[in-house]
Amino acid sequence: xxxxxxxxxxxxxxxxxxxxxxxxxxxxxxxxxxxxxxxxxxxxxxxxxxxxxxxxxxxxxxxxxxxxxxxxxxxxxxxxxxxxxxxxxxxxxxxxxxxxxxxxxxxxxxxxxxxxxxxxxxxxxxxxxxxxxxxxxxxxxxxxxxxxxxxxxxxxxxxxxxxxxxxxxxxxxxxxxxxxxxxxxxxxxxxxxxxxxxxxxxxxxxxxxxxxxxxxxxxxxxxxxxxxxxxxxxxxxxxxxxxxxxxxxxxxxxxxxxxxxxxxxxxxxxxxxxxxxxxxxxxxxxxxxxxxx
Amino acid sequence: xxxxxxxxxxxxxxxxxxxxxxxxxxxxxxxxxxxxxxxxxxxxxxxxxxxxxxxxxxxxxxxxxxxxxxxxxxxxxxxxxxxxxxxxxxxxxxxxxxxxxxxxxxxxxxxxxxxxxxxxxxxxxxxxxxxxxxxxxxxxxxxxxxxxxxxxxxxxxxxxxxxxxxxxxxxxxxxxxxxxxxxxxxxxxxxxxxxxxxxxxxxxxxxxxxxxxxxxxxxxxxxxxxxxxxxxxxxxxxxxxxxxxxxxxxxxxxxxxxxxxxxxxxxxxxxxxxxxxxxxxxxxxxxxxxxxxxxxxxxxxxxxxxxxxxxxxxxxxxxxxxxxxxxxxxxxxxxxxxxxxxxxxxxxxxxxxxxxxxxx
Numbered sequence: 001x002x003x004x005x006x007x008x009x010x011x012x013x014x015x016x017x018x019x020x021x022x023x024x025x026x027x028x029x030x031x032x033x034x035x036x037x038x039x040x041x042x043x044x045x046x047x048x049x050x051x052x053x054x055x056x057x058x059x060x061x062x063x064x065x066x067x068x069x070x071x072x073x074x075x076x077x078x079x080x081x082x083x084x085x086x087x088x089x090x091x092x093x094x095x096x097x098x099x100x101x102x103x104x105x106x107x108x109x110x111x112x113x114x115x116x117x118x119x120x121x122x123x124x125x126x127x128x129x130x131x132x133x134x135x136x137x138x139x140x141x142x143x144x145x146x147x148x149x150x151x152x153x154x155x156x157x158x159x160x161x162x163x164x165x166x167x168x169x170x171x172x173x174x175x176x177x178x179x180x181x182x183x184x185x186x187x188x189x190x191x192x193x194x195x196x197x198x199x200x201x202x203x204x205x206x207x208x209x210x211x212x213x214x215x216x217x218x219x220x221x222x223x224x225x226x227x228x229x230x231x232x233x234x235x236x237x238x239x240x241x242x243x244x245x246x247x248x249x250x251x252x253x254x255x256x257x258x259x260x261x262x263x264x265x266x267x268x269x270x271x272x273x274x275x276x277x278x279x280x281x282x283x284x285x286x287x288x289x290x291x292x293x
Numbered sequence: 294x295x296x297x298x299x300x301x302x303x304x305x306x307x308x309x310x311x312x313x314x315x316x317x318x319x320x321x322x323x324x325x326x327x328x329x330x331x332x333x334x335x336x337x338x339x340x341x342x343x344x345x346x347x348x349x350x351x352x353x354x355x356x357x358x359x360x361x362x363x364x365x366x367x368x369x370x371x372x373x374x375x376x377x378x379x380x381x382x383x384x385x386x387x388x389x390x391x392x393x394x395x396x397x398x399x400x401x402x403x404x405x406x407x408x409x410x411x412x413x414x415x416x417x418x419x420x421x422x423x424x425x426x427x428x429x430x431x432x433x434x435x436x437x438x439x440x441x442x443x444x445x446x447x448x449x450x451x452x453x454x455x456x457x458x459x460x461x462x463x464x465x466x467x468x469x470x471x472x473x474x475x476x477x478x479x480x481x482x483x484x485x486x487x488x489x490x491x492x493x494x495x496x497x498x499x500x501x502x503x504x505x506x507x508x509x510x511x512x513x514x515x516x517x518x519x520x521x522x523x524x525x526x527x528x529x530x531x532x533x534x535x536x537x538x539x540x541x542x543x544x545x546x547x548x549x550x551x552x553x554x555x556x557x558x559x560x561x562x563x564x565x566x567x568x569x570x571x572x573x574x575x576x577x578x579x580x581x582x583x584x585x586x587x588x589x590x591x592x593x594x595x596x597x598x599x600x601x602x603x604x605x606x607x608x609x610x611x612x613x614x615x616x617x618x619x620x621x622x623x624x625x626x627x628x629x630x631x632x633x634x635x636x637x638x639x640x641x642x643x644x645x646x647x648x649x650x651x652x653x
Binding site for chain 2: 028034082085086089092093095096097099100101103104107108110111221225228229232236261263264266267270271273274277278281282283
């Protein structure tokens with residue numbers, strides 16, 4: 001039974017990674033950049049929700065809404081100020097700028113909220129679910145996380161595949177110039193992508209902190225790196241890949257912690273990633289790009 | 294001057310900058326004009342200059358993004374500590390022990406470089422970058438769980454389970470898992486750092502300007518074309534990667550020997566990124582640029598100390614603004630015009646000795 005508990009915790013953690021990885025992978029697919037500041041948007045979202053609930057006396061749902069709105073706006077602003085002027089620059093230049101943005105967000109949070117650790121109050125106040133006469137206990141937050149991320153994934157898939165904006169996003173990721181010639185507003189499409197990614201990051205931040213409640217200005221970096229790994233794991237640029245990669249990564253991490261070694265869990269996660277990439281160099285669901293000579 | 298080739302002249306300028314930096318710092322600190330905090334940073338500056346030069350070999354010359362450079366630094370650092378502390382009783386001279394520690398650090402980093410490089414270099418682009426990141430994290434995680442002790446019967450190395458004092462006969466703990474190494478004798482000196490920079494420069498500049506270096510750059514510029522003229526991809530990629538790792542290992546050993554306590558978490562992803570920032574801002578493939586960028590950017594937060602809490606925030610803004618400015622097409626065109634103006638001036642004064650060198 002403990003295996004089942006671990007598996008559920010793994011899927012729950014993996015769902016959070018998947019939501020963050022979606023932001024990475026969508027931005028990569030459209031802007032062809034690694035947005036290293038994405039992890040710190042998670043942190044901003046978590047702080048916003050924390051403030052809304054603890055200082056401004058809001059209940060959890062409006063708190064989450066505040067976090068989502070602030071992060072969405074933040075995502076658009078970051079894109080306009082820092083990344084848009086660099087369109088057409090080398091990918092490394094954009095990467096370094098993203099790192100600059102990441103430093104900026106972390107240090108701004110450090111100034112505003114100080115380095116003191118804050119204990120995040122869970123947004124889910126339901127009792128744990130007990131099954132099989134007490135043999136299996138599942139934390140409510142784990143169930144909520146899995147449900148929320150399932151809803152997000154379905155909604156996002158529908159959005160990208162069925163709506164006009166989604167179609168524009170796919171077109172821009174396929175070929176920016178051609179999309180522009182077809183009358184698609186490339187800048188607006190990229191903004192929408194950043195807005196969605198950052199909004200999702202806020203939700204991921206709230207869910208992550210509800211399960212692991214230590215909130216400091218660097219909170220976002222480790223889940224950020226893990227989610228980035230998950231995105232590459234599943235094949236960067238691929239939305240189903242990010243979901244699959246995220247969930248697998250979470251399951252591997254929790255099972256590794258439970259059955260192999262707590263201390264070496266991170267090493268196990270990264271080792272699995274390396275092995276997968278060696279077997280399938282573009283990730284699980286990534287498209288192999290044929291080289292033209 | 295006319296006898297020297299273009300490369301030799303450029304190398305001479307680079308060496309001269311490093312030597313001038315050393316002399317000026319020595320004079321300043323000798324006459325007490327250097328603040329305490331800045332004096333304390335001289336060795337880390339040297340270390341970061343070496344790291345930036347070595348990373349530039351991978352990122353700038355080979356053209357592959359590496360996000361795990363701190364991993365090699367870490368391997369070198371802890372190998373160096375183990376060697377230096379084990380030899381404490383048998384080798385009396387501090388400088389000799391430091392050199393042995395750096396050599397051992399470089400050697401083990403070479404081995405790890407080969408182990409990491411063989412699988413990593415099969416991948417491309419962002420996938421390669423994420424795998425170097427993964428290896429960096431794995432190295433950190435392993436060292437975090439490593440316990441090394443030294444006693445009468447030699448070295449004890451163990452993973453995961455701490456070594457207790459009762460297991461040792463007349464010995465001491467060197468690396469204690471997550472707490473890292475403590476009680477390290479400070480062996481590093483500014484002069485050692487200066488010599489390591491010269492050594493690193495010597496290795497990298499000679500490699501870059503050799504036949505192998507040209508092969509490596511050919512791979513960067515057009516892999517398929519390079520392969521079609523018979524350049525062995527794996528060999529040259531691995532060569533650049535491993536040399537870079539070895540130099541990072543040596544720098545790591547020097548770095549570790551500058552502190553009494555040091556833990557694996559110091560060499561995390563952020564350290565790798567810091568060095569990468571130096572390389573990119575200094576100019577990819579531009580060795581001299583790496584040196585200057587590393588020195589300036591490493592002291593920048595220190596110079597901004599007057600701003601107190603805001604200094605890292607300003608550092609971040611500086612980073613973003615520099616990237617935006619250097620990639621701004623208007624500014625780029627302006628700088629190119631200024632540069633053309635300058636070279637034009639020189640041209641008129643002294644006609645080019647090489648004759649058919651063209652405008653490049």
